[in-house]
Amino acid sequence: MWSINPKKLNSKFIQLKFLLLNQIRNDKIIWKKYLQLIKFLNINTNSKPVWLFFISSLLLIFSLSSYQILRLFNLLSLSPKFNNFSIIPSFLKRNSPTWNFKSKRRVLSSSNTTPTKNKRIIYVPYKDRVLTVKLNIESNDKYERDKLIFKKFMKDHELNSYSNNNNNNTDSQYTNTIKFQFFEKLSIIWNLILIPNFFNKNTSLLITHITLLFARTWLTLLVTKLDGQLIKDLMSFNIKYFLRDMIYWFLFAVPASYTNAGIQYLTRRISLNFRTNLVRYCHDLYMDSKLVYYKLQFNNDNDTNNNNNNNNTNARNNKSLEAYKLNHQLINQYITEDVKRFCESLTNLFTNVGKPMVDLVFFAMYLRDNIGNLGITGILLNYFVTGLILKNYSPNFSKLWKIRSFLESIYYNYNLNLINNCEEISFYKGIGFERLKVQEIFNNLIDQLHFETNTKFIYQILEDYILKSIWPAFGYFFASLPILFNSSNNFSKIDSTNSLESIASSNIKSFTVNKRLILSMADAGSKLMYSIKDISRLSGLTDRIFTLLVNLHQVHDSNFNYGYIDLNKSKLTGGFGSTYNLSSFASKSRFRSFINNNNNSKNNSIFENGTIQYNFPGLRFEHINVIPPSINGPFNKPILKNLNFKILQGENLLIYGKNGCGKTSIIRIISELWPLFNNGLLSKPSNNDIFYVSQKQYFVSGCLRDQIIYPLNWKTCIERGDDDYKIIKVLKDVGLDYLIDRFGLNYNPNGKGSKIDEIIINDEKIELIDSYVPGNIEGKTTWNSLLSGGERQKLIFARILFHNKKFVVLDEPTSAISYDFEDILFDLLKNRGFTLITISNRENLIKYHDYILKLNHHEESDDDDDNNNDKIMELSDGSFSKVDEEFKRKFESLDNEIEYLENEMEKINIMKERKQELINLLDGYE
């Protein structure tokens, strides 16, 4: 039994009491010594600097501890056990949408991920375990809400440009509108993407950043005072005070260094967080199931026909819309470089503008006490007037920057094109041409850079003269005012208590402090002036990012019209009941239809009227016109008219026709890349049951196995029961098993044999194999150059066999494969029970198909009027028929095929003879 001995307990108490008393005595001794030191150094505990020092130290301790608390929360939220812990604010949790992962390993997220329960799970390697991290996925509602905000902005902007146009306003007024839009655009991006709600991680970082900015100014003020004090100590030969102030100096250096480093750290951190938010937002819009990345090409403004009659007023009207034009070929530049620069530029602005502003206010307030109201007013007036002069002569940095970045992106893309097509260019010996072309592009860029440098040089002279000469000169003048005006008083003060030396040293102290403050103020003012350039640059970048977002929202819109411009509708919705020149609306009505379209209904009766029926056990086209999307929308000339055919599962179809007759366009309709403009009906199987193979083979960065399983990831494959034996088998089936001996299944040409270590596709768990090798997922895919043309096509057949879908749509799948192997491959597909929809201009493929859709090359005639819709419905550009068994037999054996070809050759020879006869006859007439 456990018992307490009272004697023992008593002795413990006495021991404890003794220890406590001893401690108090020791503390008293330390405290006494401390007070003696303070007395020796003559530290006045009531003095302002001392208090300021204590407060700034407290501030430092607070920021450090808050950072530690934040770290603790982050560590807690890392663990799944604590992630649901209610004490942790939601914005601090790891599954916050704004969370920035500091994983050393690279995580790829799939573009076509279909999120489950609005969560995306990723597995982050952390030390020697893998952490499960849930990411909130923004619901589609958010993007629909945001779209309305962009639409509203565009609508307001449209009215602005209209009133500018109507009032014949000048270009400067137009520029003012654009400048005003800068803040509006920035605030939209800020509120929707960068800091979507107050309880966001970025808010706390920003608040800390601002606190540190204030702290730094405060510390500068203290150090300035201390500087003056040190000089005064030296002048009066007061070694004791000098030592005391030196200790202050070293002590201040601690929070000062922390503050400086903290500001830089937070600037980078906020910039990274902003970039994460913005990139995720763009990816959500750009890489989703609505195929924005594909359809963006149709949003290009190519309405040149409509702009022919433009007069100057219309030109200005269109100019306001130029800002929203986006060249889809340069979108990579927008999403990668521009987003990065925008975030950096924005966060740098906090430091470049925020710090000088705080400095100016603090120093001005402090100086007012020293040099009086007149002095400070003089200084500020000088800043204001010279600032105005500078602003007046400043070139349009925003415009300069925008042009430069556009030209740089063209130059970059041209070089990329050269790398991607190096073999083709080498075969053509086209390097001379390429060199001339790239030289021309580079010259344009250099011309712009020269122009920019010259423009900046003139401005730089003025800027340097004002900021580096005039402002400090004014500073000296105003700093000396109190000394000059008080000189008579100073002399009268000389008596027994105030010697000439003490007055001189105190004057020198006040002059040093004032001079330093004024110079710091001039420095802050000049930084503000220099930041005009930063603001201009940010304005240009904001324009580009806003343009990107407007275009992404426009294409993401469920009523996206593939670049169609309905001039009649534009006229009707023009507003103010005025009559407009139609041409002026051509370029703007694309935005107009974005603005006016109602999300809930398809309000355009002539646009996309076709019906798509899913889960049909085959493929059916009823009265379908194949119309390429363009500015003319449904009124564009059809490539194929009134297509009618039907096949059921198990019935193979060959789409046959000459080059350019529209075979691939039919696939574009089936895969819904192109819209159904007319009243046709498309019945198709479920999208999960079709596998499309495009004419151009596509390979991903990754190993040989990855090429076969694309677009799945290996983890998913393993989970559904696939293994490497299946891969080896399909490679054997298509006669490519020798590639395994040559490369191995894990061979990755981009990663020097290593593999991508993590992949997330379809929300599935990541795959961790080798350690991450920088560069193994970047750069050019070399599988294209590693395999021959025939091997590439065979590898695609291996892909078809692996995925084993019911329906396979093949576009010229064997154009580079020998005839004998073509037979093997098609036999294989038929025996495996695939339903084939093959596009080819090889007649011998007929034997593998049950139906043939022969397409006639549509000759354009005068009767082919755009508005002649009745006629379109009557015409048919394809003949659909069951393949004649007799005809099929011709291709069943090599002998039959030779016989058939010999007959065909005979026919050709007869036709040649007739042609020659005709030529001879005509010669005779002449």
Ligand SMILES: Nc1ncnc2c1ncn2[C@@H]1O[C@H](COP(=O)(O)OP(=O)(O)OP(=O)(O)O)[C@@H](O)[C@H]1O
């Ligand atoms: N976006 C587009 N806008 C306008 N015309 C287009 C567009 N895309 C394709 N075309 C035109 O449509 C026609 C048919 O193109 P498609 O790619 O369907 O030909 P194809 O029959 O598959 O030819 P090939 O056998 O050479 O592959 C071509 O004349 C092409 O120029």
